[in-house]
Amino acid sequence: MLEKTGIPTPEQLEAIKPSKERLAKGPVAIVECFQEIPCDPCYTACNRGGFLPFEDINDLPRTDEEKCNGCSICVGFCPGLAVFIVDETYSDDEALVTIPWEFTRLPAEGSQVWGLDREGNEAARVTVKKVRKSAKKNGAHVITLMVPKDKAYDIRSISHKE
Numbered sequence: 001m002l003e004k005t006g007i008p009t010p011e012q013l014e015a016i017k018p019s020k021e022r023l024a025k026g027p028v029a030i031v032e033c034f035q036e037i038p039c040d041p042c043y044t045a046c047n048r049g050g051f052l053p054f055e056d057i058n059d060l061p062r063t064d065e066e067k068c069n070g071c072s073i074c075v076g077f078c079p080g081l082a083v084f085i086v087d088e089t090y091s092d093d094e095a096l097v098t099i100p101w102e103f104t105r106l107p108a109e110g111s112q113v114w115g116l117d118r119e120g121n122e123a124a125r126v127t128v129k130k131v132r133k134s135a136k137k138n139g140a141h142v143i144t145l146m147v148p149k150d151k152a153y154d155i156r157s158i159s160h161k162e
């Protein structure tokens with residue numbers, strides 16, 4: 001499925017989901033990187049040990065969920081736009097989801113937009129909480145969204161459509 005559509009399987013996504021205990025503690029990185037390619041900016045961007053050392057440059061990245069504090073620095077460093085941050089502790093009804101954004105048109109903070117799922121379908125109305133430049137020169141912007149909690153693992157992009 002991944003090779004044909006670019007969309008991970010439910011099993012692949014479940015395998016990288018942080019533990020319930022870790023999610024209850026606050027924001028944490030989720031890395032949807034499933035193809036062995038020579039790439040490691042996620043690992044080198046993190047100075048907290050949030051990624052386990054690579055034995056080989058082609059290794060799939062693995063996180064240390066206890067060392068990751070969800071700072072989101074790695075989000076803007078990943079050329080594959082594969083790193084997201086989920087914070088389930090934001091409120092009773094909403095989670096914060098932080099995504100990479102490589103387009104020049106930026107959403108306005110406070111605006112309501114459509115949150116899109118991995119297939120590009122409109123999944124829920126979401127609010128843009130924060131828009132930040134990447135810590136990496138010319139890296140993707142980093143956008144934090146307030147999303148309905150039950151969509152925290154579905155929404156991976158946004159549309160400007162009203």
Ligand code: SF4
Pocket residue numbers: 028029045046047048049050051063067068069070071072073074075085
């Ligand atoms: S979110 Fe921050 S602490 Fe966590 S892996 Fe990324 S850079 Fe490291």
Ligand code: SF4
Pocket residue numbers: 031032033039040041042043060061077078079080081082083
């Ligand atoms: S930087 Fe992104 S694409 Fe490269 S290994 Fe890390 S998660 Fe995968």
